[in-house]
Amino acid sequence: MKIYFCGSIRGGRCDAELYGRIIEQLQAYGPVLTEHVGFKDPILKDIEGDDVAIHTQDMAWLEESDVVVAEVTQPSLGVGYEIGRAVAWKKRILCLYRPTEGKGLSAMIRGAHDCKNFIVKDYQEAEVPGILKEFLGSS
Numbered sequence: 001m002k003i004y005f006c007g008s009i010r011g012g013r014c015d016a017e018l019y020g021r022i023i024e025q026l027q028a029y030g031p032v033l034t035e036h037v038g039f040k041d042p043i044l045k046d047i048e049g050d051d052v053a054i055h056t057q058d059m060a061w062l063e064e065s066d067v068v069v070a071e072v073t074q075p076s077l078g079v080g081y082e083i084g085r086a087v088a089w090k091k092r093i094l095c096l097y098r099p100t101e102g103k104g105l106s107a108m109i110r111g112a113h114d115c116k117n118f119i120v121k122d123y124q125e126a127e128v129p130g131i132l133k134e135f136l137g138s139s
């Protein structure tokens, strides 16, 4: 099962280490095509290329993927775009959101929850193994 992981890059890297820990768990289920999203910034810079090349490569990986897992707590235009494209390609999508006082998840994400192909989960990090098992164990 090929997994496309989405997480903020230019939208802000405050959750980068958390992405890395989620990606590590995802790799027990199959290859994560976008594991660079969890790399520390110096490594990320090395693989950053021209924006057209990044977009072309990521869209190819997204189309090729079987499921999409997105950490959506840190808002990111790129992640929102990837999720929209994944919906259009009828991918199964899991969006993970850590509720924070004074902030809220976009209705364009929370409102897309359909209990089947588009799942939005409010979570704390300790719950990640169980959530992934429930979502990916049934794929």
Ligand SMILES: O=c1[nH]c(=O)n([C@H]2C[C@H](O)[C@@H](COP(=O)(O)O)O2)cc1CO
Residues within 6 Å of the ligand: 005, 006, 007, 008, 009, 010, 011, 012, 034, 037, 048, 049, 054, 058, 076, 077, 078, 079, 082
């Ligand atoms: O260098 C990059 N490499 C890359 O793969 N992306 C993709 C993967 C991430 O899930 C998403 C992050 O978008 P943004 O940079 O707008 O936060 O876009 C985004 C960038 C930079 O925009």
